[in-house]
Amino acid sequence: MNTDTWRIGDVRITRIMELKAERTPDFGYTELTTDDILRETWLKPHFATEEGKLISCIQAFVVESEGRRIIVDTCVGNDKERGNPAWNMLSGPFLDDLRAAGHPAETIDTVLCTHLHVDHVGWNTMKQGDRWVPTFPNARYLFGRVEWEHWSREATEAIRGDMPVDVVEGVVDARRTNRDSVRPIVEAGLHELVETDHRVTGEVRLEPTPGHTPGHVSVVIESGGERAVITGDLMHHPIQCAMPHVASRFDHDIARARATREDFLRRYADGPVTVFGTHFAPPTAGRVISHDGGWRFSVD
Helix, strand or coil: CCEEEEEECCEEEEEEEEEEEEECHHHCECCCCHHHHHHCHHHCCCCECCCCCEEEEEEEEEEEECCEEEEECCCCCECCCCCCCCCCCECCCHHHHHHHCCCCHHHCCEEECCCCCHHHCHHHEEEECCEEEECCCCCEEEEEHHHHHHHHHHHHHHHHCCCCHHHHHHHHHHHHHHHHHHHHHHHCCCEEEECCCCECCCCEEEEECCCCCCCCEEEEEEECCEEEEECHHHCCCCHHHHCCCCCECCCCCHHHHHHHHHHHHHHHCCCCEEEECCCECCCCEEEEEEECCEEEEECC
């Protein structure tokens, strides 16, 4: 079973992994080479292969706080047509793993999306006959207001033809994702638009971390004198601790994403804060530590 569990004070966090992959740096990053990866020897064995491929995951986190069951990001999902062949028409055991971890879909009361990219909203819905229906029927789905307005505007501009062709092609999957993973939630009346500093419980709140998308947020957990952060996509891989200038090819605003990443690393380095990288391979949780004028991600 692709799960692990941690405790932060009174809060319990369970990871449910959907996919794990090894990728060459050109798949998802700019200004990154295989030689760069090989030089960061601390990445092995958890986050890089001997050949210099990056290891990453797509996964969700169930956060139990004050009687609430909150699932943070919902991966790619099954039965969905996607442009990335590795994500297209999946048929995986995500819901079975979720149930085996003690969290049947009907027991989730809050779905929290750090942003509305394809690999963070997929299990918002599941296919039932020829319809997409909410996977978590008893939950409120929290979408960031800034994020929602951004994607709504891009979809409109693409339809009108106001965007360059290459950008429109990049929006195709976003439109498809909106149609099968976001819009059905809105039509069911289960969504709630929230601000980037929204507090979910007394122990769980959002923190604005824009750049990857305009309304991107991370999730801060504070309980019993302990603290943790679920990053979302402000970083995609631990190598970005050592090389924060390295951008994701999917960043909306590269300069802003870099500034957000560097600010995050400065604020959380060397403190008693457990960092959960949303795409970090197992062991996933660790601490940001200062090293040689920069930072590393430590799981020791």
